[in-house]
Amino acid sequence: MVFPQHGEACPAPIALSIGDPSGIGPDIALSAWIMREKHSLPPFFILGDPSLLIARARQLGLDIPLSVCQPAQVLQRFSRYMPVVPLKNRLSDKPGVPQAANAAGIVEAIERAVQYVLAGQACALTTCPISKKPLYEAGFNFPGHTEFLAHLASRHLGRIVQPVMMLAGPQLRAVPVTIHIPLHQVPQALTTEMIIETVRITEHDLRNRFGIGNPRIAVSGLNPHAGEGGALGHEDDAVIRPAVELLQAEGMNIRGPLPADTMFHRQALTTYDAAICMYHDQALIPAKALAFDETVNVTLGLPFIRTSPDHGTAFDIAGRGIARADSLIAALKLAAMLAGRHRSNFNN
Incomplete structure (x- = not known):
């Protein structure tokens, strides 16, 4: 990017x-x-x-x-x-x-x-x-x-x-679905509808404001290893995956839920135009770690x-x-x- x-x-x-x-x-x-x-x-x-x-x-x-x-x-x-x-x-x-x-x-x-x-x-x-x-x-x-x-x-x-908050930097555009709430409240606050709305707004502005013709969107999981098939939490399969599948059915270039710990290395960053993250620090930590002085809040x-x-x-x-x-x-x-x-x- x-x-x-x-x-x-x-x-x-x-x-x-x-x-x-x-x-x-x-x-x-x-x-x-x-x-x-x-x-x-x-x-x-x-x-x-x-x-x-x-x-x-x-x-x-x-x-x-x-x-x-x-x-x-x-x-x-x-x-x-x-x-x-x-x-x-x-x-x-x-x-x-x-x-x-x-x-x-x-x-x-x-x-x-x-x-x-x-x-x-x-x-x-x-x-x-x-x-x-x-x-x-x-x-x-x-x-x-x-x-x-x-x-x-x-x-x-x-x-x-x-x-919708986006952190836009030289290598990463990251969007948190939930923002300023305590971490323990995130699983209860997170809904399929909220994820769908956040992604749709992001995809729209990537097209119309950033000029990206077919935005590639990566969606993180909430739990470690994106839930490990339910072994580490049910939200990834019950809440996040239905949102991704619905948007895929609409023709959107989107994939997930993906393990957050492997979404932000150098090679992974080249595979998408925006990362949709489930909570504040999941988005802001990689954005600021990669380019603290150059990242912009949009x-x-x-x-x-x-x-x-x-x-x-x-x-x-x-x-x-x-x-x-x-x-x-x-x-x-x-x-x-x-x-x-x-x-x-x-x-x-």
Whole structure:
């Protein structure tokens, strides 16, 4: 698998939400703009607090000319200035110290970014990391970033949207069926219908956004050795296999359940375009082990493109000048590629 590069022109810039400003979101956003020419980055603008970004740049020893503007002005300014679309809610700049007082601005940045994408003023959304705890303390009622984005998409479309998390890297695209639940709850939560829906959304977006004509999909088992014929658990044969067989009958290029311990070695990675995994760590451990700094979190199933760095807020290194922007750079490039292909498919 070759990691996609920015190749197709986008009609609008990418909206970059600032994330939790007490984390490394501001650091990596500033670094990405500095490296825009080196990495041929698509134009993007930050939804954030200009005064915070100026203060963070000063703390990091960076000389960056900011331009407070609106999305329509970004393409003309991006080469010389870092475009910032200001928030109504101010953000407090205390690196490493998450604050519930910043919740309103964090949420506003996400909501407005989605609005700009849906209105065609941005071609895609890339999000810097958020921390759930300070948001919960301020009354945020969603399990996380992805669920909130699905809520905004559902509100826009007037129907329920089912988001699917994909970790996309240079060698592996991995999709967990269940995500942020305790491991002991996975067997009870996992259903044949859930697997079918996850695979269908994945297959659809592999075709229509990644441009893969006949996606090859590998489905992991849940138990060691994919259950060993029932000796090590019944879920593989009772829950997972019926989903695979139904999708095979529909003509999908899919196989499984496969033992997870043999799905991610070098030769195995060449035999499929996406791995469907049964729980969070089964997907994220190989994705991060193979390419921690280059893997991108992509949300499938939304009516817009959303990518994110595949790491957290890293409060412990915020404002210290050591945060790496590699994953954000990869997320911006992938967003541009997917947005260009999405636009081509829409126009056709």
